[in-house]
Amino acid sequence: MASIERTAYPRFKRYYTANELDKIYTPTRIEIAFALKVTAGEENHFNLLVLLKVFQRLGYFPKITDIPLAIINHIRTVLDLQEDRSFSYQYPSTLSRHKKAIRSYLQVSAFNxxxxxxxxxxxxxxxxxxxxxxxxxxxxxxxxxxxxxxxxxxxxxxxxxxxxxxxxxxxxxxxxxSQLNPEYIQRLKDLLDNYAAVERSPYNDLKKLPQKSSRNHLNDLIVHLTWLETLGEIAPYLQGLTRAKIKHFTSEAKALTASEMKDITLNKQLTLLLCLIYSAQVQTRDYLVEMFLKQMKKIHNLAIEELDSIRKRQQITTEKLISVLTDVLVVFNEDVPDSKPLEKLESIFKQTGGVEQLLTECEEINAYQGNNYFPLLWRFYKSHRSAFFRLFKFLKIESTSSDDKLVKAVEVLLSNSHRRGEWIGTEVDLSFVSQPWQKLVLVQSKDVTKVMRRHFEICIFSYVAAELKSGDICVFNSEAYADYREQLLSWNDCQPLVEAYCQQLGFPTQAENFVENLKNSLTQTASKIDLGYPNNTSVVISEQGEPVLKRPLANRESASLKNLEAVISERMPERNLIDILRDVDYWTNFTRHFGPMSGSDSKLERSTERYLLTTFTYGCNLGAAQAARHMRGVVTSRMITFVNQRHISLKGLNAALVDIINRYNVMPLTKLWGDGTTAAADGTKYDLYEQNLLSEYHIRYGGYGGIAYHHVADSYIALFSHFIPCGTWEAVYIIEGLLKNKSDIQPSIIHADTQGQSTPVFALSYLLGIQLMPRIRNWQDLVFYRPDKETVYQHIDSLFKGVINWELIKTHWSDLLRVVLSIKSGKISSDMLLRKLGNYSRKNKLYQAFRELGRVIRTVFLLRFISDQKLRQQITAMTNKVEAYNGFSKWFCFGGEGVIASNDPEQQEKTIKYGDLVANAVIFHNVVDLTEVLLQLRKEGFFWEREDLAALSPYLTSHIKRFGDYLIDLDAIPPALEETLNLGF
Missing domain, CATH: 1.10.1490 (Dna Fragmentation Factor Alpha Subunit; Chain: A;)
Structure with a gap:
């Protein structure tokens, strides 16, 4: 049986606040009149109104004995009836008649x-x-x-x-x-049997995770894909299944052991195996491309470092050559008739190594002048050569546009993989590569252009990496590197949606009008800022045209706020983390989202206790074994691991977070901190072990790890989080976090730091109705774009360095809308799209249109940013909140020396979600405790200013116990919450 707790089926709550009873269960005058009309007598009148209000809330008639006494008492009080007036039906016929009258009144049909x-x-x-x-x-x-x-x-x-x-x-x-022959069926069944030499089945190899990016691991992964492909082309067998269904069957297969797979029916067993094999093939291709991209990036970085090292070494050589040149010039400058310049020059050259040595040194310096490190790439590429060739003989790449020059160049590359000579004899079109590469690859010899093999190979692999990132080429039977255009809605599907969507966001429905509105917005904003510049005391444009913002005076913390914070710190009750989770679960019932993957009721003994202990274990990064040692035998490490793997999913964790956020959002104190219209996003590094594909070395933080990218509301609560690799441009995930946030708090303004913005992100957020307002480091270096070449400004003209191409936006207006509507419909994720659009593309017009639109939106924002000091203060305040949350949430990650031990990307993501669940639970509980402390202070005659309450923060930890034995008492019931608590505002 499915768990009712995990569905939307309406049911009565554990308890009701006065505000909820008043808002939901108070009969209106019209309803009272209806009851008087269809019933006779006070008892029937009362009974019908109770039944009516309950039915309005639930949508069905519950058992009379199941209706909470709080609801009955509230309606009795509203009707001003005597306390002894009971709610009951003596005759079933009366109950049936009342139900029929209620259905007729609400125009609802009985289920038939x-x-x-x-x-x-x-x-x-x-x-x-x-x-x-x-x-x-x-x-x-x-x-x-x-x-x-x-x-x-x-x-x-x-x-x-x-x-x-x-x-x-x-x-x-x-x-x-029905599509499988007996031989293939037997082959699939054999996957569940252990190898003869080791106690391990091939079934476990299907779940193999990639190790960190390296040449050897790339070779290992190619071998793994080779084995997977020997299992056959799986896609034809799964043609009738949707992507969601395949994903679910794959998740179910991953959660089962080989012996458990053998216990299920054969038809289901084989289908799960096929889904798992198919997903393994697709994911392995993605992993291979990811590893290739990382290795190419590493090769280029090593060459850049080598170039820098050469320049440092050549400084001495340069000084030597300048000294030789000086001596030569002195010889020729001597005004002595009898001197013999040639003999003197020979002496100078001999002393410094000879003419040939000097020429070699000159050529080396000429070779590495500027930033051209391309000649150095071969040294670092050659050890990867065979692996790259093997890889692209396995992967089938295709162009996503009519420009297939690179794909044809790859074909030439692969056909010459056996060559070891200096040149390749095949003609190849390299018109798409840059001038520095052409100069290096193409060599003119006796009126014949030759292709230098070594540099040609590196050049093509470099362009393959760039175009895989931008989406200009795709990988067949991949997911992350598939052609994203195929996932978009067709324009025919989009057209019926355009008018309603544009009206919702206030956009014109025609391309010409849309562009005209944009142009007017940029023109009016720039003119307004130009006009107000003389009165703007916070920004100065220097004679060189560089804008400089003056720092505002820091706000001093009031003495009353310091006093209030000190008193609160003394009064906050000491709390244990597990007790906090227990209380918050009682108030929100967030553990209802945990349970078997099948969706049925949990058969675990004391399931709520197990779920809370597991949440605590992984939320604090303790690890199952370490946590179990402190739980006095209540649970074992195996039990904790089992619950984590079989009962708690990413979907369940996200749903649990939504329950806490929604309950938190109705607390009165939170309204002083924010109204939910604004959020901020920022990332913080978590340490990882090296042996996984996500882990990368982070230069700024040092060490290997990944980035937890949090979206935090203006009321301090965390809305959504992603776990992403170090080095990823964080802006890719800024919109997706808002779209995946399903709570009642739905911000329309998002703040971030420099990593949270780019021109495509500005464009996409604008088209989705989101205002992106980041705090950008070195914003002065960004280009401001004027509406047209003819527009000149009196005071701020020196800021503008570019001009908007309005025709590009107008031409691709329908393409822009197609992307946005596809994202809104769930056909494609914004982060996948922005990963492609975040990389320069010479042939992708969609990228260029997004970039051009983003230039408009970012210029408007930058103009507002430099002219509005309050806006800058708001941005700083919000980004400070999310940075404070990063530190607050990490305070609870005290186990495992702060290192996320799992190499499984899904488990890594779950660890971050667990951490958010613990942090949000503490934030919620702190608000409850803060409210109680404030009410007690008011009873004692302590008064406070509204501004002081607004300056408080729920990120309090000094009263929380993290260490000791971790025990839980579910019989300890916390007090009921009352949202209408009067704090005096």
Whole structure:
């Protein structure tokens, strides 16, 4: 049976606040009049109103005995009835008559065969796309509500969903298996048997994770892909399955051991195996490309470092050559008739190594003048040569545009892989490569242009890396490096959505009008800033045209605030982390989102206790073994690991976070800190071991690790997080974090630092209705763009260095909308798109259009930034909040010496989510404790200023115990929360 807690099926809460009772369960005058009209007598009148309000909330009629006393008492009080007036139905006929009257009043139909047929069709269709019973139940509920039917009982829905889901899955399994011959079936079954020499099955090899990027590991991964491809082309067998279904079956297969796989039915077993093999093939191609890109980046970096080293070494040589030149000039400058210049020059050259040595030294200096390190690449590339050739003989690359010059050059490259000579004899079109590369690769000899093999190889592999990043070429049967354009909605699908979307965001629906509005916005903003410049005392433009912002005076902390903070620090009750998680779960029931992957009820003993202890263990990065040692035998490390792997998913952690955020958002104290319209994003490094593909060395922080990229609301709570590699441009994830945030707090303004912006990000955020307002380091170096060449400004003209190409935006207006609507519909993620659009492309017009639109939006922002001191202060305050959250959340990551031990990318992401769950739980509990302390202080006659309360922060840790034995008492019930607590504002 599916867990009702993990569905949207309406049910009564554990307790109700006065505010909730008043808002939800207070009968209106119209409802009271309706009750008086259809009933006779005070008792019937009262009974019907209770039933009506409950039905309005739940959508179905519960058992009379299940209705909470708090609701009954509240309605009795509102109706001003005597306390002894009870709620009960003596006669079933009266109850039936009241239900019929309520359905008629609310225009809702009783659930019948027609309603069952309706949701049967919806569930069957949805079961082809999703598998979790809770999700299918939610789909059915949504359809029932939309069609205005009374909700059937949960057991009815659960039985129907399980029956239909099983039926659909059996059809899928049968369809897949019908395509397999007996020999291949036996081969798949053999994957579950252990190798003869070791106690390990090939099934475990299907789950193999990549190690850190290196030449040897690249070779190992190529061998792994070779083995995977010997298992056959899997895609044809899975043609009838959606991507979501394949992903679910793959996750289920990953969670099962080989022996557990053997215990399930053969049809399901084989389908799960095929999904796992297919996903392993696709992911391995992605891993290989990722490793190739990292190795190419490393090769280029080593060559750049070598060039810098050569320059330092050549400084002595340069000084020597200048000295020789000086001596030569002195000889020729001597005004002595009898002197013999030639003999003197020979003497000078002989003393400094001879003419040939001097010429060699001159050639070396000429070779490495400027920034051209390309001649040095071969030294670092040659050891990778065979691996790269093997890789691209396996990977099939395709051009995503009609310009396929690079793909043809790769074909030439591969066809000459056996050559060891200096030249290649095949003609190749290299018109797409830059002038420095052409100068190096193409050599003119006796009116014939030759291609230098070594430099040609490095050149082509370098361009392959660049175009894989930009999406100008794609990898067949890949996911991260597939052609993202194929994932976009077609323009025919987009057209019906354009008008409503543009109206929602206030955009014109025609390209000409859109561009005209943009141009007016830039023109008016620039003119306004130019006009106000003489009165703007916070910015000065120097004679060289460089803008300089004056620092505002720092705000001094008031004495009353210091006093209030000191008193609060003394009064805050001491808390244990596990007790905090227990209390917050009681208030929010966030553990309802944890349970078996099947979606059914948990069969674990004391499941809530297990879930809370697991959350604590991984949220504090303790590790299962270390945590179990401090739990006095309550659970073992194996139990903790089992719950983490089988019962708590990324989806469940995100849903649990939403529950805490939503409950936090209604607390009155949080409204003083922010209204939820603004958020900030920033990353902080977490240490990792080296043996995984995500881990990279971070120059700024030092050491290997990844970046936890947090989105934090203006009210201090964390909304969403990603775990990304070091070196990734963080702006790629800034929009996706807002789109994936499903809480009640939905910011429309996002702040970040320099890493959180680029022109494509400015463009995409604007088209999604998000205002990007980053704090940019060295913003003076960015280019301001004027509306047209003719526009000149009196005071700020020197800021502008470029002109907007409006025609480019107008031409690709429909393409821009197509991308945005595809993101909104979930067809493609914004981070995948921005990974492509964040890299320069000479042939991708979509990238160029996004860049041009971003130039407009960023110029408008920069003009506002330099002219509005309050805006700059707001940006600084918000980015300070997210930086404070980074430190606050890391305070709880005290286990494992701060190193995330897992090499599994999914587990690494889960560790960050666990950490957010612990941090948000503490933030919530701190607000509860702060509120209680403030109320107690007011009772004692202590008064405070509203400004002082607004300056408080929930990032308090001095009262929290992190160490000791980790025990939990679920019988200790915390006090109920009351959102209407009057704090005097």
């Amino acid at each position: 065969q027609k309603g069952k047929a309706l949701i049967t069709a919806v569930i069957t269709e949805s079961a082809l796309r999703m598998d979790n019973p809770a999700d299918l139940i939610n789909v059915a509920i949504e359809e029932v509500v939309k069609e205005r039917y009374e909700l059937p009982g949960f057991n009815t829905l659960d039985r129907l969903v399980n029956h239909l889901r099983k039926e659909v899955n059996q059809q899928i399994f049968s369809q897949v298996i």
